[in-house]
Amino acid sequence: MPHDHSDHDHAHSLLPPDPALRIKALETLLTQKGLIDPAALDVIIDTYENKIGPRNGAQVVARAWLDPEFKAALLNDATSVVAEMGFYGRQGEHMVAVENTDDLHNIVVCTLCSCYPWPLLGIPPGWYKSDAYRARVVREPRKVLADFDVVLPDETAVRVWDSTAEVRYLVIPQRPAGTDGLDEAALMDLVTRDSMIGTGLANTP
Amino acid sequence: MGGRFGDGPVVPEAEDVIFHADWHPRALAVTLAAGALGKWNIDVSRHARECLAPMDYARFSYYEKWMAGLSDMLVDKGVVTRDELAGQPAAGPSDLAVKKLSADHVPAVLAKGGPADRPSDITANFAVGDVVVTREVAENIMVSGGHTRLPTYAAGARGRVIRLHGTHVLPDSNAHGFGEAPEPLYAVAFPASELWAHPEHAKDEVVLDLWQSYLSAP
Numbered sequence A: 001m002p003h004d005h006s007d008h009d010h011a012h013s014l015l016p017p018d019p020a021l022r023i024k025a026l027e028t029l030l031t032q033k034g035l036i037d038p039a040a041l042d043v044i045i046d047t048y049e050n051k052i053g054p055r056n057g058a059q060v061v062a063r064a065w066l067d068p069e070f071k072a073a074l075l076n077d078a079t080s081v082v083a084e085m086g087f088y089g090r091q092g093e094h095m096v097a098v099e100n101t102d103d104l105h106n107i108v109v110c111t112l113c114s115c116y117p118w119p120l121l122g123i124p125p126g127w128y129k130s131d132a133y134r135a136r137v138v139r140e141p142r143k144v145l146a147d148f149d150v151v152l153p154d155e156t157a158v159r160v161w162d163s164t165a166e167v168r169y170l171v172i173p174q175r176p177a178g179t180d181g182l183d184e185a186a187l188m189d190l191v192t193r194d195s196m197i198g199t200g201l202a203n204t205p
Numbered sequence B: 001m002g003g004r005f006g007d008g009p010v011v012p013e014a015e016d017v018i019f020h021a022d023w024h025p026r027a028l029a030v031t032l033a034a035g036a037l038g039k040w041n042i043d044v045s046r047h048a049r050e051c052l053a054p055m056d057y058a059r060f061s062y063y064e065k066w067m068a069g070l071s072d073m074l075v076d077k078g079v080v081t082r083d084e085l086a087g088q089p090a091a092g093p094s095d096l097a098v099k100k101l102s103a104d105h106v107p108a109v110l111a112k113g114g115p116a117d118r119p120s121d122i123t124a125n126f127a128v129g130d131v132v133v134t135r136e137v138a139e140n141i142m143v144s145g146g147h148t149r150l151p152t153y154a155a156g157a158r159g160r161v162i163r164l165h166g167t168h169v170l171p172d173s174n175a176h177g178f179g180e181a182p183e184p185l186y187a188v189a190f191p192a193s194e195l196w197a198h199p200e201h202a203k204d205e206v207v208l209d210l211w212q213s214y215l216s217a218p
Helices: A019-032 A038-051 A054-066 A068-076 A078-084 A131-136 A141-147 A184-188 A193-197 B024-035 B042-050 B054-059 B062-076 B095-099 B103-112
Strands: A094-099 A104-109 A157-162 A167-172 B131-134 B158-168 B183-191 B205-211
Touching: A019 A038, A019 B024, A019 B062, A038 B024, A038 B103, A054 A068, A054 A167, A054 A184, A054 A193, A068 A078, A068 A094, A068 A167, A078 A094, A094 A104, A094 B158, A104 A141, A104 A167, A131 A141, A141 A157, A167 A193, B024 B062, B042 B062, B131 B183, B158 B205
Parallel strands: A094 A167, A104 A157, A157 B205
Antiparallel strands: B131 B158, B158 B183, B183 B205
């Protein structure tokens, strides 16, 4: 049987100990070898700092709150529906939307790494990538929700989605009371990033 | 790590925090740009991070894991040498330089992504509602110590199929150069009581995306 996990020294230990110097060394080496273009790095960073983030997902949620037909289509085939809104790409090639109700609360995690729907929510927050979240939320989701000051009624079931494959999940939070008549932009302001991961609820106006 | 005890509280953070150190965006960008060279796939890169020494995996931050995995893959795939990584001068331009990701191609590459669904000759053995049992041991059956996407906490567990995702690349094969080997992928729901000795609430469930070869009929 083939064997993995080599027992000799890992190559990465040859880099400087300080992480800032480590990435500098890698970037310099790859640039010298003609393998990366520093200008391309700047475009990648600008994309995730300024262009792709949780406001994308908030727009999807607000539209789902306003338009029952849109919501039905989203629950049926999220990938196509959000792609039509321009939200597709790396780490969001296969999307599934799951809806929170009085009976069911959904939460998303990736216990094996940190899979996350980048085109809709951007770069995952620090806590999403933390050992504590990855370890605990599958076993004690309600205690983790308490860390976010969220308390669910006892009759609400919790479903934790451990995204082990290339499918990425978007939680549609419950629409808050008192939001009748609000337009899409006003509703978007109520949709927090955490509410689309399931560790939070949408804000009230 | 799913289910592990002792990690302490989860600490929420504001939405406008994107990176936590000046070097984080560079680590992200260098990793994505190097990935565009086409020398590895997402399963290889995930496995490279899993192959870190357990002590390093525990002490490294997220982007330190990325950098370490990247460095190891660059040497393993012959893109750079150990001497170059150790600070020796680069031995001239790489033959791979023609594949360098240019700035004007970045938006298209990020927007294109890397879908994992593929046609497959393997038909779905299970339907929504079927009861299935996962492998007794959460290990790659082709490669000792190899990559798999069945978490340890969900090994040998009984659940029910709630969704069929179509047929997807099998990471256990694709991480090791054995081809994409696409097969049916399911979302399987497990009652908390099936996974934990002390479930937090009787109604709660965990859902995992699992490939057909991880599953059997009870």
